[in-house]
Amino acid sequence: MSDEKRSSAYPFTSGGWGSLKSVATILRQEKVVLKDSAILLRQNKPDGFMCVSCSWAKPADPHTFEFCESGAKATAWDTTAKRVTPDFFTVHTVSELRDWHDHDLEEAGRLTAPLRYDPTTDRYVEVSWEQAFEEIGRDLNTFDPESVIFYTSGRASLETSYMYQLFARMYGCNNLPDSSNMCHESTSVGLKEAIGVGVGTITLEDFEKTDLMFFFGHNVGTNSPRMLHQLQDARVRGARIITFNPLREPGLISFSNPQSPAQMLTPAHTQISTQYHLVKTGGDTAAMLGICKAVIEADDAARSESRPRVLDVAFIEQHTIGFEDFAAYARNASWDDIVRVSGLPRADLEAAADEYMKANAVMAHYGMGLTQHRLGVQNVRMLCNLLFLRGNIGKPGAGPSPVRGHSNVQGQRTVGITEKPELAPLDQLAKQFSFEPPRTKGRNTVEAFEAMVRGEVSAVINLGGNLVRSVPDRNRTEPAWSKLRLTVNVATKLNRSHLVPGEVSFVLPCLSRIEIDEQASGVQAVSMEDSTGCMHGSRGVTEPADERIRSEPFIVAGIAKATLGARSTVDWDAWRDDYSVVRDEIAKTYTKIFHDFNERMWQPGGFHRPLPARERKWETKSGKAEFLVPHSLGEDPDMPVRESGALRLMTLRSDSQFNTTIYSLNDRFRGVKGSRMVILMNEDDMRERGLEPDSEITLETIADDGIERRLGGLKVKPYEIPKGCIGGYYPECNVLLPLWHYAKESKVPGAKSIPVRIV
Structure with a gap:
């Protein structure tokens, strides 16, 4: 079908005045003053900071405004003038905050001090960094390492990610799931399997x-x-x-x-x-x-x-x-x-x-x-x-x-964040740091929550992200999370995961990548990999939101040192004080990719990782690029939609959203205002079911596992979508996604195809 004429259903192009208005709105909303909004001119520049949202490639010769509407929103969100101080929790209990919308939780502002949950008062209270590290390390040393999950979102830098995976393996497990498990x-x-490298091969x-x-x-x-x-x-x-x-x-x-x-x-x-x-x-x-x-x-x-x-x-x-x-x-x-x-x-x-x-x-x-x-x-x-x-x-x-989505989700895998021991350079790590890494397979995100539901997980270290909200089967996984002995959340803002505390729970505020990171050796820089496999340096440009906030490398080093003690050969204090030392070690571990890392990280446009498939060198089992005969033409032979009146739900993000972060309840591209409890439906499907625009419905998952999964309060909106298919927003619709409904070989949740009925 040709699109030489713009559809009347879509009167606006992307970009344009709508984009500029949306950016201006969020700058006002977050109280980002005019002089501070100039930081956008440093976004995605060789001498500035890499965007904290998407991982699209950064050009060597950038535009003057090398940011998009989504990136500007992410920057405004992190540089907001609003604060969540410890006094915030003298006014609000955790139970009360559970009734807040996800948007309102993050909209409250930046976290400013390390916090520990007090179950007697149902409030978070301030603790010192030393106390937090000591208690976390003491607890971790009481657990079977296989019962601890080290999760990371896609925002953590290459330096932080390398430190984190090394800490987990020195601790004794390969339980290193990340947001890639949820998407790519x-x-x-x-x-x-097909070309021998698990990333794309194109460049700008x-x-x-x-x-x-x-x-x-x-x-x-x-x-x-x-x-x-x-x-x-x-x-x-x-x-x-x-x-x-x-x-x-x-x-x-x-x-x-x-x-x-x-x-x-x-x-x-x-x-x-x-x-x-x-x-x-x-x-x-x-x-x-x-x-x-x-x-x-x-x-x-x-x-x-x-x-x-x-x-x-x-x-x-x-x-x-x-x-x-x-x-x-x-x-x-x-x-x-x-x-x-x-x-x-x-x-x-x-x-x-x-x-x-x-x-x-x-x-x-x-x-x-x-x-x-x-x-x-x-x-x-x-x-x-x-x-x-x-x-x-x-x-x-x-x-x-x-x-890719998250700004460094690909790079984290490059430096060792993986639950698959065969993908990590374990022999090199053993030689480099004089320890014996675990060789058994770790748990990916789905497997971690399956084990959690079975009661086999003692603790989760959650490095960024909103893990409780992002995973499937929320009505099963949230209760399991609340039974954990220890949860540690490293974050810039309050989110849903913090409001489901375990027996012992910490919220540790970290610097945003946009903020100046000064350590004992001076101002630090970090690095990340974009979707095209290029590595870039990034320098913060704004003052930290609070003097009590610490960097992600500082926090990882503090927990590692308190946990491992004399068992570790790493000088965690030196790594905390000077990230170039970490980059030197990365270069030793991954010589082909990161040789001369510190010298090359400021190269305009980044330096590219080797991609053998780009040169028609195939590191596959056969030594050649491999065709595949499809196993099935249908979407899902194990969960077919055969019931009369059944629909297939795909979850969506709005234009005012990045992953679980929701900047606004509006989705201007789809004409949705003031609510995310919306289902997009073909008009023929609506007529067959006697539904008018804004009719309220309840959806129920079609599954034979004996578990009821329902979501009500959804309003129907007619939309240009194939008959038999509907769309609803993520993460709200996660409650309808069974934990076991995932891609067979990768265990990525099947969020784009959930069989449902209207009840």
């Missing part, structure tokens, strides 16, 4: 050379808006963009550049997608198979008629394995099945295939719309199959492009 672990597994320079881009299940307008600059430039150059998404999202339809006077002062805009296909939720494998089938059949015809081949035969023969089996599967696949499962007409899939066959260099961008499914890993492998057919990997302007 399907990428880490799928790409690793590839945007200048690509002829065609696919988008699958990623909403660039809200999740990585700075990417719109590269998309706009590519479109002006004539590149085509084909989008597959269950919702029509403004960021993938058209864009008004806030930095372009012509587009701000006139109706001008850039059309983003040249084809936009509303694929059914869970129909991505079928859609990609349809394109592959059309390409393979076109090649069969060309070969029989002695015309030039459509497939890149040389690439397939030299660099891949498994093509014949996959091609046979595609040829035998029924178009009726492909159309039924994808929800797309054959003509639309063939139109996408026609564009693909004309293009020399093709990128494929994707997000959690591919990964958060029962068959999430298969979705990633199918995308690789599609690219392999015409050699679209390992050449300029081409390759897979998983668009």
